[in-house]
Amino acid sequence: MGITTMTSKGQLTIPKEIRDELKLTPGTRFYVTIRNGQVVAVPKNKKLADLAGILGKPPNGARLSLEAMDEAIMDAVSEDDERIRREWSEGDR
Structure with missing residues (x-):
């Protein structure tokens, strides 16, 4: 260190x-x-x-299927896109 x-x-x-x-x-x-x-x-x-x-074991020990991972990624990207659009529109004021 x-x-x-x-x-x-x-x-x-x-x-x-x-x-x-x-x-x-x-x-x-x-x-x-x-x-x-x-x-x-x-x-x-x-x-x-x-x-x-790198992130360690899931807190509840459950594993996600590939479909569940894909859905989580899509949700995160969608939320990020909404945040970016909101910040851009707030910047135009």
Whole structure:
């Protein structure tokens, strides 16, 4: 673990020893999310299989079917689209 400071632009410098260990190079893109109140950044250079289990086990132990996952994704995209449209229209005022 290293210590870093966020700039006024929200940028972080990843310590060299971590960059070296993960083979991160300039321009590496990251998936960034929040997990248990912590910022989690996963290099996009990882294979999809490397991300398996990143969110932990489902809280109730239930697994979703592919159809249920597709539906959840469609719902999330739809909600995001509605939010973006609402923000755009509020910005026009």
